[in-house]
Amino acid sequence: MDAIVRSISINALTRRKRINEETVGESQLARVLTVFDLTALGVGATLGAGVYVLTGAVAKSVTGPSVVISFLIAAITSVLSGLCYAEFGARVPKAGSGYVYSYVTVGECCAFVIGWNLILSYVIGAASVARAWTANFDALTNNTIKNFMVDCCTMEVPGLAPYPDIFSFLVVMLLTALIAFGVKEFATVNKIFTVLNIGVILFVIIAGLTKADVHNWAWTPEEIAALSAVPYDMLTTFSTPTNSSSIVSTLATELNNISQSAAHTSTCAVPNEYGLGGFLPFGFSGLISGTATCFYAFVGFDCIATTGEEAINPQKSIPLGIVFSLAVCCLAYLGISSTLTLMQPYFCLDEAAPLPHAFKYVGLEWAQYPVSVGAICALSTSLLGAMFPMPRIIYAMAVDGLLFKFLAKVHNYTKTPLIATFVSGTVAGIMAVFFDLKELVDLMSIGTLAAYTLVAASVLLLRYQPDPEADRAPIEREETTESGKLEQMAIDPNSERVSFKASMLFKPESSLPTRTTTTIVNWTSTVAALTITLFSVVAVVGSTISWNIGMTLMLILFGAIAVLCTVIIWLQPQSSKELSFEVPFVPVVPILNMFVNIYLMISLPPSTWYKMLIWMFLGALIYFFYGISHSTEGKPEVTKKSHIVRKNTDVDEQLLQESRHV
DSSP states (O other), X not given: OHHHHHHOOHHHHHOOOOOOTTTTTOOSXXXXXXXXXXXXXXXXXXXXXXHHHHHHHHIIIIIGGGHHHHHHHHHHHHHHHHHHHHHHHHHOOOTTTHHHHHHHHTOHHHHHHHHHHHHHHHHHHHHHHHHHHHHHHHHHTTSHHHHHHHHHOOOOOTTBOSSOXXXXXXXXXXXXXXXXXXXXXXXXXXXHHHHHHHHHHHHHHHHHHTTOOGGGGOOOHHHHHHHHTSOHHHHTTOEEOSSGGGTTTTHHHHHHOTTXXXXXXXXXXXXXXXXXXXXXXXXXXXXXXXXXXXXXXXXXXXXXXXXXXXXSSHHHXXXXXXXXXXXXXXXXXXXXXXXXXXXXXXXXXXXXSHHHHHHHHTTOGGGHHHXXXXXXXXXXXXXXXXXXXXXXXXXXXXXXXXXXXXXXXXXXXXOSOHHHHHHHHHHHHHHHHHBOGGGGHHHHHHHHHHHHHHHHHHHHHHHTSOOTTSOOOOEEEEEEXXXXXXXXXXXXXXXXXXXXXXXXXXXXXXXXXXXXXXXXXXXXXXXXXXXXXXXXXHHXXXXXXXXXXXXXXXXXXXXXXXXXXXXXXXXXXXXXXXXSSOOSSTTHHHHHHHHHHHHHHHHSOHHHHHHHHHHHHHHHHHIIIIIHHHOGGGOHHHHHHHHHHHHHHHHHHHHHHHHHHO
């Protein structure tokens, strides 16, 4: 215990991972992933079940047809995170994603927190997607598996699933074996499922647009009110003409002649709260609320960043993979949301399975079968995308000594972290069997958003760090020698700290980063993050209660401070180091990314934060009782001294040999 207490210090908590530029490309893992493989991995992990479910749920009760704009805004905010990940992929091509990035720039304790949260996010993500996969597959067989398990072994325990989902465990372990067998084999299967998913999405867009009706974006309150007056049981049976604009004018005729044949059968059930109609039926607040929900549809692309040691030429392939995958997902979500809301009025959408019901609404019932196949493919790629990064995060933390060393073992034949793969897969499979994960889904979001925030902050800080390899113009000053003669002496601007002056905030004295400018950026970034957090807290609290003048003044104050900090950082000199990819408009892009992520985290319910505290307590036990004392970065002096001893010994032996020849 005494040794543990002695090992805990500020230096230990903030020590950073050193990356050797000469050996950064070396890896024990197999480098076999191309740009296409990484793009398929990102698309598969991001373009999952959300495209088949989330669009209808958000459009019906939150945004209406403006869900298209919500997805566009969410895509733009996701691109901000994607750009930050892309730059770090070019800087640090190592396995571990946000964990490694924060370890290099922020410090060890912060890196462990991010890595620990990412493990939780991926485990819960894999377990929840596995249950969704089996539920969709079971639906194709008329719920045969569910009915059998409910009759066989029902679990009536609070917090647990209604029945043990053994089939989901088998699916998880099957895919775990696939991932453990080899990265190349995994990439091939993932590409097949992703291509099938993209094909189904294209089919939905093309087939759906043939039945599109622009009037579905222009319903008036009077037209919707006319439908709202129809009893639910009658509304689900009367037939409607294909052109939605003539529904109201023919409503009386249809009600008098329900049995009359028509183009298709409507299953529309108009809710009581249908908004104001038009393209923005729920107003601007509904658009913003829908954007926050749609943002989570783009979570998943960060799994590309975990492939730093398995990608071919990661400095270029990782940034390209991230950008291409986000572009494909953005186009897919925009296409699906536009098609869906043009096919069927937003208030008639089905929240559980919107696409099959929409095709049934327009008379294309046969289209629900390829849509079901696409959903299975999408869930398969989502499951692979959640399971693939898990062992990579665990492997990276184990190599650094923060988790148990046996988890870092790489199989000689498959070149994969075998033990970490099966341990993480088994845990995810067990959770999928027993737990009802509805209440835990938000934990995925908070872990991922925390990682996004730290990556953005890391990019911001690292861009303003002094570059030791850059050619720096010496500063000349006069020095008096012992003889009393004045001589011009050249000094390195980073060899000593220059006294801080307030004018340096807006007018730096150097054109390249120095220790002083770096300190200014570090402190200013901290103040910016704090004010952004306070701004988000006030905004979230104000949205739940009535606004007052005090809250408005606080928002103005915190917003002004954040803008001022951004301007100060903008004026500081940046590193001249050339990268294969750089985030544009630094510091604006990273700070905007931090704001979006922090705001969404603050918006999560308190119960999510309570569960996060429990998970973090378990992580703290591992870190303080094992990781902090076994960290490979905790013994740099010993390694350095041993290197010096070996070097001196070699020199002595060389001198001895030369003396013998003489």
